[in-house]
Amino acid sequence: MISDMKTLSALHPNQLNFSGGPGVLxxxxxxxxxxxxxxxxEVGLSILGISHRSDWFASVVNELKDNIRRLMxxxxEYHVLFLQGGATQQFSMVPMSLLAGKTQPADYLHTGYWSGKSLPEARREGPIRVAWSGESDGFRRLPDEHDLELSEDAPYLHYISNETVEGLQFHQVMGLDGVPRVCDMSSDFLSRPFDFDRFSVIYAHAQKNIGPSGVTVVLVKDEILHEAPTDMPGFLNYRTQIEANSIYNTPPVFAIYSVLLVSRWLRDEIGGLEAMDCINTAKADLLYREIDRNPEFYRATVSSCNRSKMNVSFRLSSVELERDFLSAARAGGFSGLDGHRSVGGxxxxxxNGMQIQAVENLVDFMQDFQSHRTKNRAA
Amino acid sequence: MISDMKTLSALHPNQLNFSGGPGVLxxxxxxxxxxxxxxxxEVGLSILGISHRSDWFASVVNELKDNIRRLMxxxxEYHVLFLQGGATQQFSMVPMSLLAGKTQPADYLHTGYWSGKSLPEARREGPIRVAWSGESDGFRRLPDEHDLELSEDAPYLHYISNETVEGLQFHQVMGLDGVPRVCDMSSDFLSRPFDFDRFSVIYAHAQKNIGPSGVTVVLVKDEILHEAPTDMPGFLNYRTQIEANSIYNTPPVFAIYSVLLVSRWLRDEIGGLEAMDCINTAKADLLYREIDRNPEFYRATVSSCNRSKMNVSFRLSSVELERDFLSAARAGGFSGLDGHRSVGGxxxxxxNGMQIQAVENLVDFMQDFQSHRTKNRAA
Incomplete structure (x- = not known):
């Protein structure tokens, strides 16, 4: 079946990697x-052997902090930190700093797989209240302002801007202006402009849009740490990390340097977050249009107003057909198209790193796959 | 002065990097x-974009676990984990698992800069006793068995096998056989054979001997975790990490793959830890011999029986002369020779990654430097 499909334009396999993460750079x-x-x-030494205490590496950290602040x-007022441990470590670090000793619960939104993971880690550190959950609905949509009953006394509101597994994305800022917003932006970080200054803490691991796995960017507004406890291990303490300029102990030098190079690319080659969003929107539109053109064959899984521009989830009419689709896609040079192990599809x-040509190739492949399947069934 | 020195053999600047870490690979x-x-x-994709949930990455983790167990x-009975956060995170994770709720203090040896860093982190989690400290003596020697009064009831003994800053290394196993030994081997890991099975926990960050910064190897004997508490964040819980085969959340894929390649090099090119030790001993002997040959000019800083084969510390007769030495060394292509910022010199x-030719070059340089300085003074 593959043999008589259209020949795909020549992209390196890296460029046809649609993986949920680590993603293409x-x-x-x-x-x-x-x-x-x-x-x-500029140094003459391997990035793997340069001291994290060198002047050069200090300039890497400082330029990267500056690039991120400017892009956003x-x-x-916002400290920029480069930490280890992924978003998972932030699931704990946020409540360790902002919830310990509090009696009022923090509000959490439960909008999918990853926000679900944040709940038990937060509960271990202090009181939380799930202000909305999409679980009974199978995480097919996100709440809008009217669905939420948020507390004005909550120490903070925590949510995830883009649910990677389900393909759900908030396109507006949630929450009350009097309550600090804490947002996990791991899977749409630096993919679009946003009112970032309405958040008190933003964190994102690198391995979706901005680098390899092994480093997590954390933006913390200074004022939110005024009451944070200090008797915790240094590596878990935002203040300690801030004072050490992210070099409390040996940082992941290679991963941080990679993020610097991506930030320069975003700034100089792409031209900033508006330009990036324009490209990302074009890519997502192309793919959603193909899905919507064929509602009998390809079925979108989430409410149309909450669709993610980062992760496009869809199903075919049977698990067997999905298996065939994935196997034909692999044979065609595409990788990483399997749905997350928890949901399939x-x-x-x-x-950010994916070019629009790759999406065009995927759309071509989807059309060919459908047409062959429909012909075969008709024959 | 440099111009009339002997021409050095042609090594890449990476090979003349004597940095305390991250080190040369x-x-x-x-x-x-x-x-x-x-x-x-074998995959056809960038290491930075391969899924940590892929079969290939599972085989990386499993082969690396196997290579490390075999080399050692x-x-x-020993679980092998690949974690983030460096040895610093282990300073906390060890007492979180092994000291919480205990009334008997754990014994800690305070033998230098890094073991000093482990003490406050441990104290935060439970009772400890400093069974020996070299602080008043300026960390110029290590204790021998007779110096120690260890407790037979201690939950464990914690020490550091090689003090990177001072250049002190234990050449024998310390402690009582009835008390679990926990050892930070960050700066001499996989550099020599040792009675590793006399330890209950061994940990080492990668960036000295086995890879880039960003990953830490932890070996944990199963039995020591039987009483460990379970109500802690998953990423700090050895059991959770063991059950997840080090993929509790997205691991530092690139750093782990790097360590795999180094473990293959150790196994196949070097031929195991005895052969590695033989090379490391030759390198260290060469340098210590040169220092000892010139006790008036170069001065070793630690007791001769505790000298480290990994970090050779020495001084010159004045801070000015040291500054000249470092500046001439840099001009000669050497890097990373500055003493740690806490001690100078x-x-x-x-x-492991340093070739003996690099040490020969350094010795040549030291001889030339000395002879020029001595001549100049005589003239």
Whole structure:
């Protein structure tokens, strides 16, 4: 069946990697990283052997902090940290700092797989209240303002801007202006402009849009830490990490340098978050249009107004057909299209590093697959 | 002065990097890593975009566990974990699991800068007793068995096998056989054979001997976790990490793959830990011999029976002369020779990845430097 399909345009397999994460990185960044394994141009040493206490690495950290603040339009009221442990570690660090000793519960939104993971970690540290859950509905939609009964006394509101597994994304800022917003933006970080200054804490692991796994960016507004406890291990204490400028102990140098290169690419090649959003919107529109064109064959899984531009989830009419689709896709050079193990189906992740040509190729493949299947059934 | 010195043999600047860490990696490993940035040969995708849930990555983790156990001669009573957060995170994780709720204090040895860092982190989690401290003596020697009064009831004994900053290394196993031994082997991990099976917990961050920063290897004997508490964040819980085979959340894929390549190099190119120790001993002997040959000019800083084969610390007669030495060394292509910021002086780190030719070059440089200085003074 594959043999008589249209020939795909020549993209490297990396460019046809639709994985939910770690995701594809821009090719120019991969080339720079490749060079840096033997020698970072301005240092002459392998990135893997440069001291994290060197002046050069201090300049990497400082430029990256600056690039991120500028891209997001944030002032230096926001500390920028580069930590280890992923978003999972933030599930604990946030309540350790902001919930310990509190009697009023923090509000949490339960909008999918990953926000579900944040709940038990928060409960271990202090009182929380699930202000909305989409669980009984199978996480097919997100709440809007009217669905929520938020507490004005909550220490903070925690939610996830983009649910990677289900393919749900908030397109507006949630919450009350009097309550600090804490947001896990792991899977749509630096993918679009947003009112970032309405949040008190934003965190994102790197391995979707901005780098390899191994580093997590945390933005913390200074004022929210005023009452934070101090008697905790240093690596879990935002203040300690802030004072150490993210070098409390040896940081993941290679991962941080990778994020620096991606931030430069975003700034210089793409031209900032509005331009990035424009590209990301075009990619997502292309794919959703193909799905909607064929509602009998490809079925979108979430409410149309909550669709994610990062993770496009859809199903076919049977698990067997989905298996055939994935196997034909692999044979066609695509990878990472399997839905998350918890939900199955198909998921195409369209992170910043993915080019629109890859999505065009995928759409071509989907049309060919459908037409062959429909012909075969008719024959 | 430099111009009339002997010409050094042609080594890449990476090979003349004597940094205390991150340290130099074998050139063959750097070449393989460079290739993997675009495509891991057996997968065809960038190492930075391969899913941590893929079969391939599961095989990376499993082969690496196996390689480490075999190199160290350990049975599968020992779990092998690949965690984030460095040795610093282990300073807390060890007492969180082994000290919480205990009334008898754990014994800690305070033998230098890094073991000093482990003490406050442990005290936060439970009772400890400093069974020996070299602080008043300026950390110039290590205790021997007779110096120690260890408790037979201690939940465990914690010490550091090699003090990176001072250049002190234990050449024998410390402690009582009835008390579990917990050892930070960060800066001499996989550098020599040892009675590893006399330890209950061994941990080591990668960035000295076995890889880039961003991953920490932890070996835990199953029996020591039988009484460990379970109500802690999953990422800090050894049991949770064991059950998840180190993929509790997205691991640092690139760093773990790097360690795999180094473990293969150790096994196949070097031939195991005895052969590695033989090379490391030759490197250290060469350098210590040069220092001892010139006790008026170069001064060793620690007791001769506790000298580290990994970190060779020495001083010159004045801070000015040390500054000149470092500046001439930099001009000669050497890097990373500055002593740790807490102690000053000179430190040459000779980790696994460093070739003996680099140490020969350093010795040549030291002889030239001394002879020029002595001549100049005589003139």
């Amino acid at each position: 821009p090719e120019v960044v991969l080339r720079q990283l490749q060079e840096s394994i033997i020698a970072v141009p 339009g944030l002032s230096d 198909i998921r195409a992740s369209l992170y | 074998p050139e063959v490993v750097l070449r393989q890593l460079q290739e993997s940035i675009i495509a891991v040969p 001669g350990l049975s599968d 000179i430190r040459a780190s000779l980790y």
